[in-house]
Amino acid sequence: MEEFSTITETRNYLSEFLANGKSIGFVPTMGALHAGHLSLISRSKSENDLTVCSIFVNPTQFNNKEDLQNYPRTMARDAVVLREAGCDLLFAPSATEMYPEGESAGLALDFGKLDKVMEGKFRPGHFSGVATIVDKLLAIVKPTRAYFGKKDFQQLTIIRHMVKTLDIPVEIVASEIVREPDGLAMSSRNMRLTIAERNIAPKIYQVLAKLKEKSGKVPVPELREWAMKKIREVPEFRLDYLEIGDNESLQPVSNWSHKSRAMAFIAVFLGDVRLIDNIELFL
Numbered sequence: 001m002e003e004f005s006t007i008t009e010t011r012n013y014l015s016e017f018l019a020n021g022k023s024i025g026f027v028p029t030m031g032a033l034h035a036g037h038l039s040l041i042s043r044s045k046s047e048n049d050l051t052v053c054s055i056f057v058n059p060t061q062f063n064n065k066e067d068l069q070n071y072p073r074t075m076a077r078d079a080v081v082l083r084e085a086g087c088d089l090l091f092a093p094s095a096t097e098m099y100p101e102g103e104s105a106g107l108a109l110d111f112g113k114l115d116k117v118m119e120g121k122f123r124p125g126h127f128s129g130v131a132t133i134v135d136k137l138l139a140i141v142k143p144t145r146a147y148f149g150k151k152d153f154q155q156l157t158i159i160r161h162m163v164k165t166l167d168i169p170v171e172i173v174a175s176e177i178v179r180e181p182d183g184l185a186m187s188s189r190n191m192r193l194t195i196a197e198r199n200i201a202p203k204i205y206q207v208l209a210k211l212k213e214k215s216g217k218v219p220v221p222e223l224r225e226w227a228m229k230k231i232r233e234v235p236e237f238r239l240d241y242l243e244i245g246d247n248e249s250l251q252p253v254s255n256w257s258h259k260s261r262a263m264a265f266i267a268v269f270l271g272d273v274r275l276i277d278n279i280e281l282f283l
Contacts (some may be wrong), residue, residue: 001083003090007140010091014052018142022049026143026170028134031055032072032188033081036178040147041085043175052141053082054091056098060106061129070272072191091141098136107132109165111158114250118265119154119276122240130155131162138168145171149178151185153265153278154250177277179205185277192273200236201275204268207231208279211244211264215281216256220244231268240267240274247280 004010017024025044029037037053044051055078062068075092082090106128114120115127138146148156160172178186183205184198193201211227218226228242245252247261256262262281267274 001079001087001090003079003092005092005094006097007093010089010140013089014050014141017050023144024048024141025051026137026141026146027051027053027087028137028146028148029053029055030057030071030188031078032074032191033078034178034186034188034190036149036151036186038081038085039178040149040175041082041087043173044145044147045086047173048144050088051086052089052091052143053087054093054137054141056091056093056133056137058098058129058133059095060099060132061126063123063125066272067274070192072188091137098133107135107162109162111161114154114158114161117154117245117250117252118241118243119267122267127155127158131158134159135162135166135168138163138170143170145173147173147175149175151177151187151277153247153263157248157250183209185275187275189273189275193270197236197270197273200234201270203234203237204231204266204275204277205279208264208266208277212279212281215262216259220254220256227264231266236270238269240269242266244281 002013025048027040027044041051041053057071059068079090109131120127150156156174163170163172180186182202184202207227207230211223214223224244228239231237231239243252243265245263245265247263253262259282263278264281265278267276
């Protein structure tokens with residue numbers, strides 16, 4: 001596996017593959033890799049000639065400085081994991097490499113209503129930061145396909161919108177959420193949970209699974225209230241939001257008239273750790 005920390009090295013290395021028409025799969029990450037990330041690497045390897053992974057904890061998508069400081073960083077371990085997984089190239093730049101002094105940090109792009117709800121409502125500026133870094137990374141790697149997990153479903157939707165709006169020649173590939181045996185969605189942030197918190201965390205998915213069972217049988221507002229009540233019954237949880245929304249517009253739904261597109265989305269604080277999850281209600 002090649003390992004580069006500069007844009008120039010990465011572009012120079014990939015230029016030969018691009019010139020020869022080889023397909024490049026790209027998995028952008030913030031590190032602290034887990035089985036969910038590795039499922040993306042595996043899929044990329046099966047669908048492309050070359051697989052690239054980036055590790056960069058992007059400061060512009062954190063609206064909470066403490067969250068940025070506490071985000072787990074395990075670069076040495078991650079490099080070993082990627083090498084064992086058969087990744088071909090690791091791009092791990094510094095913040096100054098990605099954001100040279102004097103460069104404007106924000107990508108000016110209208111997301112419509114996509115960034116006005118859920119994560120966008122509770123984390124102002126988050127998606128501008130996400131779009132900015134993903135746009136930069138896609139311009140550097142120039143992949144055939146870029147791979148994202150559905151756990152960050154709103155992020156996935158916004159990246160698809162960005163790629164379409166800016167006419168970026170890449171296929172965005174979405175992969176299913178990878179869960180622990182007890183249902184907890186895999187996340188780098190799970191590393192920060194205490195043992196006691198980790199034992200409580202699966203209750204998030206348990207509520208979502210029950211919500212799915214009740215979908216279509218109970219009116220949407222009533223079901224949403226029931227699910228929020230169940231989350232609030234766990235004293236260790238602090239609910240940011242629980243929404244039942246449309247998987248295309250991301251806007252809240254009030255009835256089951258378009259139930260094939262209905263999803264439930266949730267964000268919960270457990271201690272100092274913010275956990276998000278979602279579930280498709282009518283698969």
